[in-house]
Amino acid sequence: MTTKAVVAAQSRPPLSRGRVLSAAVALADEGGVDALSMRNIAQALGVVPMALYKHVANKNELLDGMIDVLMDEIDPPADDTDWKSTVRRRVLSARRMLLRHPWAPAVIESRTKARATPTPAVMAYLDSMIGIFRAGGFSIRLVHHAMHVMGSRLLGFSQELFEDSADGREPDPDAMPPEEMAARYPHITELAMAVAHDPESVVGAGCDDQFEFEFALDLTLDGLERLLGTT
């Protein structure tokens, strides 16, 4: 009876991580991410603020969860065609998602910086994108450049997805072990290995961001120059 009384309050279906995340995304869609507080998510769900913490660890983890929801909305690759149109389709799908959730780039970027590595869902997206290039015949080197060139167009943001300052942080206790990393994100791993062993770079120095930036800049400027001659 008391059960019914509680439920009767608003005939509210039981809370769940999924419901919390959906409510948060909906609230962010209208009013932006600044108008998102634990308190008003709770209110939208007809629940007291602290109830949310039974389903998400804290606000940052909630933001990570929201990112998962968003990445889910990107169409999976339809690899029945050439790399170019596969990439094109996928990027346009990502863009449609971003247009539905204009707050997404800022959140993804800020969470990536705070965690020093993107959310697993974002990792998976990047990994599959690398896979498409690889399958299209790109060398590891060229794929590496390609990812930098695409940069913000892949997700609407962020030149520097993998901070060079990823080292210099206390070792995360629940970080993924390398073997699981390799299994789950084979293409990212392949790329990372190749880059790490690049001849003229100190071990662990990673990629030369300056070089990559100029590479992408010049590719773009060359493309514009060609158009200038044409028109």
Next chain:
Amino acid sequence: MTTKAVVAAQSRPPLSRGRVLSAAVALADEGGVDALSMRNIAQALGVVPMALYKHVANKNELLDGMIDVLMDEIDPPADDTDWKSTVRRRVLSARRMLLRHPWAPAVIESRTKARATPTPAVMAYLDSMIGIFRAGGFSIRLVHHAMHVMGSRLLGFSQELFEDSADGREPDPDAMPPEEMAARYPHITELAMAVAHDPESVVGAGCDDQFEFEFALDLTLDGLERLLGTT
């Protein structure tokens, strides 16, 4: 006497907007923009928090001021050479500034979204960049495309600098009158006019973001394809 007593506290030079802004930038440089509060800026200056409000209207206006400081650090264009290397040099200078202040893209982007138009300093930067392309022989149309293509590479962020939703907001009382706009940002204005009167667009519809996005995406993919053949 009491004057001396007050000053003697830390022999503090009088506050000023410039000093406040510098302190804020310094604090953001170490610890990121999340570790920036009116309270700790004040503390860094040896002053009570409310004192800051005599020099900046509020925190948002302070962020705008910080952006001004940053944009100042970008080298002015050295237009003694061709458009391509002028643009290249300027973009690399902007990048150096962004590397010094990793929090900058997020702040610039969020303030741009909040104001519906970039900070005047950012406007000036974009205007001068457009000017360089124009001087290099780019048609208005092509410059327009070029700005979209460069997108995040111009400032490290933001496809959509000018929100399509710039209309649909109550008219800002202290918005710049069009004639002043035209005088101060001639190239932006020229571009805006051209885009607004584009044949197949309804008046005020602005540019077709979807088209621009695909244009830039294809330019990039074509560039990559060319490289794929080469390597």
Next chain:
DNA sequence: CTTGACGGGTGTACGCCGTACACCTACCGT
């Protein structure tokens, strides 16, 4: 020399935020 306005620093207080912690209770497996 007096006075009064004013620019710049102060102090207090309010409402919002994230969240730690103690609690209460309905349910379920033993």
Next chain:
DNA sequence: ACGGTAGGTGTACGGCGTACACCCGTCAAG
């Protein structure tokens, strides 16, 4: 019948931005 547990509650704390009243040098006008 009973103890554990999962899920919702209530209270409280420290930090945030900032409104508002205040206070005191400085300096120009009378």
